[in-house]
Amino acid sequence: MKAYSDHCEFIQTSFALSDDPDTRISMKTLLWEKAVEEAKDKPLVLLDGDTLVTGDVSRYFEERFDIGFTVKDEQVPNNSGVILVKTPKNSRLFFQKWREQTIALLRDPERYDESIRLCGGIDQMAFVNIIGFKRETGRYNVTYGNIQLVVQTFPCSVLNQTRSVPVVPEAVIYHYKGGWRRILTDGGLFTRKRPKKDSFEMYLLYMKTFLSAVNKIVVQQKNFDIRNMGVFLPFYITSDGRGTFAGYTRYVIFYRLNKFLIKLSRRIFGKKKSISSH
Incomplete structure (x- = not known):
């Protein structure tokens, strides 16, 4: 990342994060509290590591708010993968409270399970508890001492697209969640949950962006090996991130045949090993 982002500043941290996936994701509130403290008066866009920014986010800061978060019309109504912070200096106490309530939920097994079920994560549950979230409400006033914060909603479809959908100009941040x-x-x-028909454009967008970044790194580091990135490139994806439905169909045949041969090999050699051991 440092080789690619020659205009970015990286801040060293030493937080001991959990190995449990759900807990680890929710503990990002530690990092975001730190980011708000470091920002001073500079507006922030806090992003999960599996998001992709494709457009200008700055125009959303023209609206009057202190903290912005994204909502969707689904069972889990909010997603904390994108948070806008227009006034970091005034918002520090909010992020401190958010972190504290997240940890409190983490330490309560019953409320932990409820948080995962209702909000998809303990950090998201803590957030909705703090603001008193209601689906029909778009703006919230949250008061700490003599500071009143305006917390505003933005649509996930624009600032935090978590679904598998065709790529559209209106969406400026895509979120490639666990699936x-x-x-x-x-x-x-x-x-089934990420069907090719709905997901293919988002997949190609990711691959095009990924390979563009890799090509820039290769120019700077001649000995760079793309395999170190831990990303497997299917043969139907070209070097510039393009692909076709027809190419994918051939890949499906190859993929399933390869899986079958591996399974068959394990059965054959596993059986021989079992016989020889007697």
Whole structure:
């Protein structure tokens, strides 16, 4: 990342984060509290690591708010993968409270399970508890001492697209959540929840962006090996991130045949090993 982002400043941290996926994701409130403290008066866009920014986010800061978060019309109504912070200096106490309530939920097994079920994560549950979230409300007033914060909603479809959908100009941040990971990094097939028809454009957008970044790194570091990135590139994806439905169909045949041969090999050699051991 440092080789690619020659205009970015990286801040060293030493937080001991959990190995449990749900807990680890929710403990990002530690990092974001730190980011708000470091920002002073500079506006922030706090992003999960599996998001992709494709457009200008700055125009959303023209609206009057202190903290912005994204909502959607689904069972889990909010997603904390994108948070806008227009006034970091005034918002520090909010992020401190958010972190404290997240940890409190983490330490309460019953409320922890409820948080995962209702909000998809303990940090998201803590957030909705702090602001008193209601689906029909778009702006919230949260008061700490003599500071009143305006917390505003933005649509996930624009600032935090968590669904598998065709790529559109209005969406400026795409969020490749958990169900994407096997497809993006392991070269896995599309699934019922991530169907090819709906997901293909988002997949190509990711690959095009990824390979563009890799090509820039290669120019700077001649000995760079793309395999070190831990991303498998299917043969139907070209060097510039393009692909076709027809190419994917051939890949499906190859992929399933390869899986079958591996399974068959394990059965054959496993059986021989079992016989020889007697």
